[in-house]
Amino acid sequence: xxxxxxxxxxxxxxxxxxxxxxxxxxxxxxxxxxxxxxxxxxxxxxxxxxxxxxxxxxxxxxxxxxxxxxxxxxxxxxxxxxxxxxxxxxxxxxxxxxxxxxxxxxxxxxxxxxxxxxxxxxxxxxxxxxxxxxxxxxxxxxxxxxxxxxxxxxxxxxxxxxxxxxxxxxxxxxxxxxxxxxxxxxxxxxxxxxxxxxxxxxxxxxxxxxxxxxxxxxxxxxxxxxxxxxxxxxxxxxxxxxxxxxxxxxxxxxxxxxxxxxxxxxxxxxxxxxxxxxxxxxxxxxxxxxxx
Amino acid sequence: xxxxxxxxxxxxxxxxxxxxxxxxxxxxxxxxxxxxxxxxxxxxxxxxxxxxxxxxxxxxxxxxxxxxxxxxxxxxxxxxxxxxxxxxxxxxxxxxxxxxxxxxxxxxxxxxxxxxxxxxxxxxxxxxxxxxxxxxxxxxxxxxxxxxxxxxxxxxxxxxxxxxxxxxxxxxxxxxxxxxxxxxxxxxxxxxxxxxxxxxxxxxxxxxxxxxxxxxxxxxxxxxxxxxxxxxxxxxxxxxxxxxxxxxxxxxxxxxxxxxxxxxxxxxxxxxxxxxxxxxxxxxxxxxxxxxxxxxxxxxxxxxxxxxxxxxxxxxxxxxxxxxxxxxxxxxxxxxxxxxxxxxxxxxxxxxxxxxxxxxxxxxxxxxxxxxxxx
Amino acid sequence: xxxxxxxxxxxxxxxxxxxxxxxxxxxxxxxxxxxxxxxxxxxxxxxxxxxxxxxxxxxxxxxxxxxxxxxxxxxxxxxxxxxxxxxxxxxxxxxxxxxxxxxxxxxxxxxxxxxxxxxxxxxxxxxxxxxxxxxxxxxxxxxxxxxxxxxxxxxxxxxxxxxxxxxxxxxxxxxxxxxxxxxxxxxxxxxxxxxxxxxxxxxxxxxxxxxxxxxxxxxxxxxxxxxxxxxxxxxxxxx
Numbered sequence: 001x002x003x004x005x006x007x008x009x010x011x012x013x014x015x016x017x018x019x020x021x022x023x024x025x026x027x028x029x030x031x032x033x034x035x036x037x038x039x040x041x042x043x044x045x046x047x048x049x050x051x052x053x054x055x056x057x058x059x060x061x062x063x064x065x066x067x068x069x070x071x072x073x074x075x076x077x078x079x080x081x082x083x084x085x086x087x088x089x090x091x092x093x094x095x096x097x098x099x100x101x102x103x104x105x106x107x108x109x110x111x112x113x114x115x116x117x118x119x120x121x122x123x124x125x126x127x128x129x130x131x132x133x134x135x136x137x138x139x140x141x142x143x144x145x146x147x148x149x150x151x152x153x154x155x156x157x158x159x160x161x162x163x164x165x166x167x168x169x170x171x172x173x174x175x176x177x178x179x180x181x182x183x184x185x186x187x188x189x190x191x192x193x194x195x196x197x198x199x200x201x202x203x204x205x206x207x208x209x210x211x212x213x214x215x216x217x218x219x220x221x222x223x224x225x226x227x228x229x230x231x232x233x234x235x236x237x238x239x240x241x242x243x244x245x246x247x248x249x250x251x252x253x254x255x256x257x258x259x260x261x262x263x264x265x266x267x268x269x270x271x272x273x274x275x276x277x278x279x280x281x282x283x284x285x286x287x288x289x290x291x292x
Numbered sequence: 293x294x295x296x297x298x299x300x301x302x303x304x305x306x307x308x309x310x311x312x313x314x315x316x317x318x319x320x321x322x323x324x325x326x327x328x329x330x331x332x333x334x335x336x337x338x339x340x341x342x343x344x345x346x347x348x349x350x351x352x353x354x355x356x357x358x359x360x361x362x363x364x365x366x367x368x369x370x371x372x373x374x375x376x377x378x379x380x381x382x383x384x385x386x387x388x389x390x391x392x393x394x395x396x397x398x399x400x401x402x403x404x405x406x407x408x409x410x411x412x413x414x415x416x417x418x419x420x421x422x423x424x425x426x427x428x429x430x431x432x433x434x435x436x437x438x439x440x441x442x443x444x445x446x447x448x449x450x451x452x453x454x455x456x457x458x459x460x461x462x463x464x465x466x467x468x469x470x471x472x473x474x475x476x477x478x479x480x481x482x483x484x485x486x487x488x489x490x491x492x493x494x495x496x497x498x499x500x501x502x503x504x505x506x507x508x509x510x511x512x513x514x515x516x517x518x519x520x521x522x523x524x525x526x527x528x529x530x531x532x533x534x535x536x537x538x539x540x541x542x543x544x545x546x547x548x549x550x551x552x553x554x555x556x557x558x559x560x561x562x563x564x565x566x567x568x569x570x571x572x573x574x575x576x577x578x579x580x581x582x583x584x585x586x587x588x589x590x591x592x593x594x595x596x597x598x599x600x601x602x603x604x605x606x607x608x609x610x611x612x613x614x615x616x617x618x619x620x621x622x623x624x625x626x627x628x629x630x631x632x633x634x635x636x637x638x639x640x641x642x643x644x645x646x647x648x649x650x651x652x653x654x655x656x657x658x659x660x661x662x663x664x665x666x667x
Numbered sequence: 668x669x670x671x672x673x674x675x676x677x678x679x680x681x682x683x684x685x686x687x688x689x690x691x692x693x694x695x696x697x698x699x700x701x702x703x704x705x706x707x708x709x710x711x712x713x714x715x716x717x718x719x720x721x722x723x724x725x726x727x728x729x730x731x732x733x734x735x736x737x738x739x740x741x742x743x744x745x746x747x748x749x750x751x752x753x754x755x756x757x758x759x760x761x762x763x764x765x766x767x768x769x770x771x772x773x774x775x776x777x778x779x780x781x782x783x784x785x786x787x788x789x790x791x792x793x794x795x796x797x798x799x800x801x802x803x804x805x806x807x808x809x810x811x812x813x814x815x816x817x818x819x820x821x822x823x824x825x826x827x828x829x830x831x832x833x834x835x836x837x838x839x840x841x842x843x844x845x846x847x848x849x850x851x852x853x854x855x856x857x858x859x860x861x862x863x864x865x866x867x868x869x870x871x872x873x874x875x876x877x878x879x880x881x882x883x884x885x886x887x888x889x890x891x892x893x894x895x896x897x898x899x900x901x902x903x904x905x906x
Binding site for chain 2: 034035037082085086087090091092093095096097099100101102103104105106107108110111112114115217220221223224227228230231262263264265266268269272273276
């Protein structure tokens with residue numbers, strides 16, 4: 001029972017990361033109708049920035065801040081530099097451009113930092129602590145929860161309570177109308193990409209040190225998991241991304257805990273297959289979004 | 293181009309390439325074999341993505357299915373004492389069949405998906421591959437993969453050709469076969485149905501075409517082609533392992549199909565050539581530079597991937613019809629005005645009608661410098 | 668200032684096909700001008716050209732202040748005092764009534780003025796006041812039209828453009844909304860350019876009427892005069 005509880009809570013922490021990453025995909029999808037296949041590589045690039053800053057300054061927190069700033073800037077540059085110019089004549093073009101970016105970013109990271117795994121420090125221990133007689137969370141898990149809760153909560157407030165958020169939502173829902181109302185939609189698009197990329201960077205920074213190890217391909221699996229979450233939750237649904245992320249995280253934790261970590265990608269594939277076959281419409285979203 | 297002309301062209305290409313192996317060094321013959329193996333996988337993508345509009349990142353997994361099918365059947369047959377042409381042909385057939393079966397399964401699941409959803413699902417397939425091989429490591433050999441007992445070249449040829457040249461012969465013949473079959477399909481009824489479904493599934497369904505069945509069939513055909521490619525790779529490298537069929541390899545295949553010119557089998561040829569030649573050129577160039585061991589190790593591989601990624605982005609932004617599209621346009625300019633309106637025919641079966649032109653991925657050229665979104 | 672909006676020789680269209688041919692049009696400041704005409708006469712194209720969604724291939728579009736609008740980007744129009752109530756209302760259905768309204772005044776630096784405007788808009792459109800938190804898709808057609816009009820007014824425009832405001836509305840609601848335009852003109856000196864297929868009600872409310880046919884202006888007169896010209900009505904407006 002102890003183990004079950006631990007795996008469940010650990011899964012929730014892992015799920016929070018997936019939720020954040022899936023949410024970052026949802027943000028771009030809502031703003032630009034693009035699934036950004038370079039999101040993982042962009043997040044890893046930001047994590048390398050954090051790694052470097054932490055190595056130079058000796059402070060984890062400086063690295064954390066650097067990852068957020070770097071993620072923000074990378075998102076803006078990718079949108080301004082590439083995605084803006086990809087015509088939407090075919091839905092495949094943005095996907096292909098994203099894949100090109102994925103290759104380019106991973107290769108550049110490999111050239112600059114090498115392909116070897118790097119060890120990253122964490123500010124808290126990932127050993128589980130005992131509470132009320134049972135071991136549930138590690139202090140790192142709590143830290144992960146707190147970080148993601150703060151950033152996601154901040155984003156929710158930004159989007160729902162501020163004039164800027166209103167502009168962002170208006171240009172996502174109805175770009176042509178928003179422009180007529182004076183919203184500078186190109187800027188909003190860049191900002192949407194930047195915010196999403198910063199969120200992705202945070203998720204990568206939190207999950208890489210304990211689960212994956214830092215290397216240029218570190219986020220490939222995370223992207224696939226987060227994409228699965230998006231399929232389950234619906235690319236249009238931020239709430240679906242968060243709930244789906246937590247659910248998939250717990251599921252993965254059980255699978256890894258009871259059957260071994262190597263099975264996690266297979267479990268994801270089976271889950272994806274099951275959702276697509278049994279309920280192709282997904283659990284939170286409309287079917288028309290995913291079939292032609 | 294008539295079917296007879298296509299067959300003549302295919303035979304001529306095969307004879308020419310086989311003749312070439314007598315001139316080129318044996319390492320180049322080996323590279324030729326690899327090009328041909330890749331070509332099978334890329335040509336499958338050309339059909340699936342170019343004509344079918346379904347973007348798959350699973351091609352590496354399907355090639356892996358071919359390679360493993362080859363390995364398992366060849367090893368089993370060798371253990372049973374089989375030898376001779378049978379030990380070559382049966383495993384190759386198994387490779388095609390094994391990949392086609394996996395393709396059917398994927399197609400059934402993914403046939404209803406489109407665009408990013410399909411890409412994501414097939415990406416999951418590739419990412420799960422190492423997990424699958426290590427889960428069934430007693431059969432599939434885990435991370436190490438399998439070593440394969442391969443049937444060597446026939447005794448009669450041993451004095452005449454090298455192992456590499458023989459590998460190239462086999463790969464050339466198989467890939468020409470695959471390409472010819474794919475060209476027949478693309479220019480026949482199936483190709484028309486596939487493009488109709490891609491361009492407007494509802495209209496296609498009203499015209500009596502079953503969109504789901506057409507898409508699944510495209511998946512199976514594309515997978516069978518990939519299986520042949522995987523089988524050839526397995527034969528040439530005498531191994532099948534998860535490391536060779538990673539996500540990066542899938543991206544390479546897609547890159548080759550897109551950069552060559554998606555929707556055109558000639559483009560697939562350019563793509564396959566580029567995929568083998570560019571890394572070779574880059575590593576030749578960097579080895580001349582006398583870099584430090586650390587730096588050259590970091591550049592090794594990565595530089596080629598970076599160039600591929602950059603090329604892929606540039607092609608999507610500037611020339612969505614790829615190399616083949618550029619060649620066709622250049623060819624069109626060279627011609628006198630009266631014939632300029634006709635699409636120039638190249639070495640490969642060119643589209644017989646405007647309807648077969650790759651219309652999904654490439655943007656109309658007038659719209660290339662895309663305006664910012666939301667305008 | 669002689670006019671709220673002056674078009675001189677405006678030619679515009681889609682691709683190489685011109686829809687508007689050398690349009691000359693002057694909208695008096697503080698007046699309501701109705702542009703009427705059959706389907707396909709180029710009415711919506713005219714509005715799209717004024718708001719910058721479509722660029723004229725020839726001619727100029729100027730505000731009464733002399734400001735040349737020909738090169739102004741769509742998103743800057745509202746900063747020059749031009750607001751549009753688009754065809755089919757154009758309410759952002761995912762946003763609430765209040766969010767839609769706020770969006771209209773968002774470009775203004777003066778937050779307090781925008782807040783005051785919101786209060787006034789709620790006074791002007793009582794049904795909206797009762798449904799502040801309702802999402803756009805929950806509104807009736809009449810409420811949506813009020814919302815779109817209210818949102819345009821939130822921008823405190825000098826020139827208000829309306830594309831077929833009566834489309835799909837009950838006659839009573841149409842009369843209510845058109846009546847509101849007259850009040851706004853009288854109270855605030857708003858200049859209005861109205862595109863309508865519903866000729867009768869449009870000419871009742873307007874000061875000036877313009878008949879558009881196949882991309883050309885065939886008549887431009889006082890609205891009352893135009894309404895009585897039976898020949899013109901028979902020829903171009905079909906009643």
